[in-house]
Amino acid sequence: MDFTAELLPLLATALAASTPLVYAAVGETLAERAGVINLSAEGAMMLSAMVGFAAALTTGSVLAGFAAAAAIGALVALVVAIGGVHLGRSQIAIGFVLAMLCADLSSVLGGPFVRVPGPTVSGASIPVLRDVPVLGPLFFQSDPVVYASYVLVAGAWLFLYRTRAGLLLRAVGEQPAAAHARGARVTRVRTAATLVGGALVGIGGAAYSLDFKAGWSHRHTAGYGWIALAIVIFGGFHPVRAALGAYLFGVLSSMASLGQSALPSVPTQVFSVAPFALMIVVLALTSSGLLERLGALLPDAARRPLLRAFDATPPAALGKPYPADADGAGEKPRGGAQGAR
Numbered sequence: 001m002d003f004t005a006e007l008l009p010l011l012a013t014a015l016a017a018s019t020p021l022v023y024a025a026v027g028e029t030l031a032e033r034a035g036v037i038n039l040s041a042e043g044a045m046m047l048s049a050m051v052g053f054a055a056a057l058t059t060g061s062v063l064a065g066f067a068a069a070a071a072i073g074a075l076v077a078l079v080v081a082i083g084g085v086h087l088g089r090s091q092i093a094i095g096f097v098l099a100m101l102c103a104d105l106s107s108v109l110g111g112p113f114v115r116v117p118g119p120t121v122s123g124a125s126i127p128v129l130r131d132v133p134v135l136g137p138l139f140f141q142s143d144p145v146v147y148a149s150y151v152l153v154a155g156a157w158l159f160l161y162r163t164r165a166g167l168l169l170r171a172v173g174e175q176p177a178a179a180h181a182r183g184a185r186v187t188r189v190r191t192a193a194t195l196v197g198g199a200l201v202g203i204g205g206a207a208y209s210l211d212f213k214a215g216w217s218h219r220h221t222a223g224y225g226w227i228a229l230a231i232v233i234f235g236g237f238h239p240v241r242a243a244l245g246a247y248l249f250g251v252l253s254s255m256a257s258l259g260q261s262a263l264p265s266v267p268t269q270v271f272s273v274a275p276f277a278l279m280i281v282v283l284a285l286t287s288s289g290l291l292e293r294l295g296a297l298l299p300d301a302a303r304r305p306l307l308r309a310f311d312a313t314p315p316a317a318l319g320k321p322y323p324a325d326a327d328g329a330g331e332k333p334r335g336g337a338q339g340a341r
Contacts, residue, residue, distance in 0.1 A: 008137050010254050015138070015146060018243075018250030020045075020208040020221070022149045024228035025235065025242040026156050027200025031077070032237055033160065034193035035173035035317040036085060039095025041201050042225025043102025044076040048205030050110040053216045056206075057118035065119070066206045073202020074195045076102060081194040085187055088321035103219065113216045120214040121145050145211045149243075152200070156239035169193055173315035176322040187327045204228070223276060230280070236312045 024045055031038050048069040056065025076098055084091035121143045129140040139150075160166040169189055171179040176186045208221045227249060235242030256274045 008134070011138055011251070012142070014247065014250035014254040016142065016212055016250075017253050018246040019146050019149050020204040020212055020224060021228050021231060021246035021249060022153065022243050023204030023207055024201045024225065025231045025246050026152055026239050027073075027197035027204070028228055028232045029197075029235065029237055029239050029242050030156065030160075030169070030200070031194045031197030032232060032318055033173045033315060034169050034190045035176065035315055035320065035322075036080065036190050036194045036197075037091045037095060037319045038077060038080050038194060038197060038201075039092055039229065040076050040080060040098035040102065040198075040225075041095075041228050042223075043099035043104075043106070044073050044198060044201050045205040045208070045225040045228070046106040046219060046221050047076070047102040048072045048202035049209035049221045050106040050113065050205075050216055052202070052206030053118055053209040053214075054110070054113050056210055057113065057116065060119060062119050062121055062210055065210050066203055069202040069206035070199040071202065073205065074199040077194045077198020077201070080198070081191045084321065085190045085194065086324045088323065091319050091321075099225065103222075106220075107218055110216050110218075115215060115217055118215060119210070121211040143211065145207050149207075153239055153243040160239065170315070173317055176317050176320075180322075180326060185327050186322045187324045190322075201225070201228070227276065233312055233314075237314060 024041055028038060028041055051072045052065040052069030054065075055068035056062050059065075079098060080091060080094055083089045083094040123141075123143045125141040126147070130136045132140070140147075158166075160170060168179065168184055171182075172184055172186050172189045172193075176184075179189075180186050204224075205221060208224065209216055213220070228246075231242050231245035231249065234245045252274065
């Protein structure tokens with residue numbers, strides 16, 4: 001096989017397919033690291049994709065489309081924050097209802113924009129870097145949305161693990177009462193993380209309808225929001241690992257397209273659902289304890305890196321409401337270990 005001629009285009013396509021998921025998965029990672037489960041990603045991504053395309057088509061500006069999509073994602077996340085963080089209601093129930101509501105809204109409001117040609121993100125290869133063998137064609141002959149996703153992943157990692165604010169956010173997701181005792185405003189931190197995460201989910205939706213598969217059609221991004229949520233778990237609530245999970249899904253999608261061309265006798269539905277099924281299998285392996293049992297057969301030197309790489313332990317306070325009034329000045333926190341009602 002000619003590596004440059006055959007494999008590089010496949011991997012480049014995989015990167016393009018992964019970019020919307022990278023934005024959504026990193027956004028969900030930030031929210032869940034703060035202790036908030038936002039299950040609205042499926043519907044929010046779909047509605048944001050529609051609104052982003054409609055705004056770009058109406059204004060003639062792709063940037064306006066991305067801004068509108070980010071605003072929609074943040075607005076949906078605000079509902080989760082109000083109900084789940086401030087009022088202490090079930091984050092799972094609120095997110096699930098929003099996922100269905102936003103998906104239906106995208107179909108109802110997006111009717112006039114179905115299969116209408118519109119603006120797309122223009123390609124922009126990076127001089128000098130684009131000429132680097134292998135890496136250049138793979139990473140640096142794309143467009144600004146893809147390049148920004150690289151920066152986002154690195155920035156999220158630096159924020160979470162190399163800044164005081166990131167440490168505070170992780171503390172709020174693990175031990176909110178202890179974080180409050182040290183001066184953290186738990187409700188504010190969780191609300192901010194949820195809104196930023198929602199905005200990134202919205203940008204992921206716009207990345208789909210304005211870049212990866214330009215245009216709008218009924219349930220245009222169907223399945224991508226759920227996959228993003230699964231990738232967060234697969235990635236162990238770590239932004240870099242979540243991005244790698246998104247790239248894995250992109251590779252599986254590209255391989256499915258290749259398999260469809262190589263095996264035309266196989267029903268096309270098999271290849272279209274194969275990446276989703278394979279991601280479920282991988283998620284089951286990382287969450288079932290099977291890897292731990294397999295790792296027990298290995299020596300310590302090999303077992304520890306394996307378990308660390310596939311660790312999917314959620315934040316201790318994930319989905320557990322913290323009393324909003326406990327953030328009030330002078331009030332003693334009443335604990336952060338309440339179960340979701």
